[in-house]
Amino acid sequence: MTAPSSGTGSARIHRLAEVGLLVDLADLDAVLAVDAALRRAREDGDPRLAEVLDILPAARTLLLTVPAGADLDPVEEAVRRLDVDPSASAADEAPTVEIPVVYDGPDLADVARHTGLSEAEVVAAHTGTPWRAAFGGFAPGFFYLTGGDPRLEVPRRSEPRTAVPDGAVALAGEFSAVYPRRSPGGWQLLGHTDARMWDDARTPPALLAPGVLVRFVEGEAS
Template identity: 50%
Template structure:
């Protein structure tokens, strides 16, 4: 995460009672999301109903006075997110994915080093989407950003640990997908009977540990 305070370059009104904050980076989104949650908890945002981060934006829904709040946010200098901010989840993983050797070749390392690189990275859930319980995780250095597969699979097993570009993720259920599959986990990513239902939520820190280690 950047150590420089984050400015919010654009705040757009969306519909009658929503705002869309546009930022230039995932680090900026994470910092603004955390700041908005803090200010809402302190009662500084009025009755904002939802705060939803995405890849480069944060949406605020249920804003009573959107013009006034937009002007306030546009003048903020948001403190950078500290590395230790947010709860930590440890996820046991088996490095048995069908694309493990291909990812190792892209990284120019032996396949045995992939668990070391992934396990040595502290990820953070940047935002959620695609399917209930699917979190887009950031944290891998740029040199370890593999491309998506040229041909997506028609079915990816639930629990697959996958990489694509700057993101890592775990498929919460079987579905089509074009990410590089490097491992698997038995962790339940989405359980409506659990509180909270999602294991991964924006701002959560994630460590992948080798199962049985």
């Protein structure tokens, strides 16, 4: 196991007026490691992070928001002096969410063609490796999932659809995702799920959160 490093290394930290910090990092792995370290420090009661309202990871950046007028000096100090464990984002204790999928998507054959796999092998690859919720996307409940079988890396569709149904399970690039609502989209559609990715009546409303493991399970059409 790699020993934790002191601080965030070559990260660049930008102040967003009086409402937060934007941390520029090298790649998604670095984002996930710093995100895990910040959440752990906040849960442990680090007083420098007491006023942080939210921690929002993206592909290569991490946003920390605070109330307007809050003192950003201690927050920045906490980030700069953070003990970052590169393996923390893959911790065994991360919660796992199972999502049942009916693999009847209109792009399943195209994904098989792109990858050189059979359709059954695409399904086996998608369900055989756990994915990790890395960061949120364009709609509430939409999460970019990373860490799946590398054979499933496929391009977006050359012509996006004007409407993708809610619950569509999809691939694009190195990511998988579930559409939480009907919307335009250019991802390759593998199938669909009845799992509610966003529910205003649920606490919290999002089914997933950064760091959560996702395991897709093949189901049958009802």
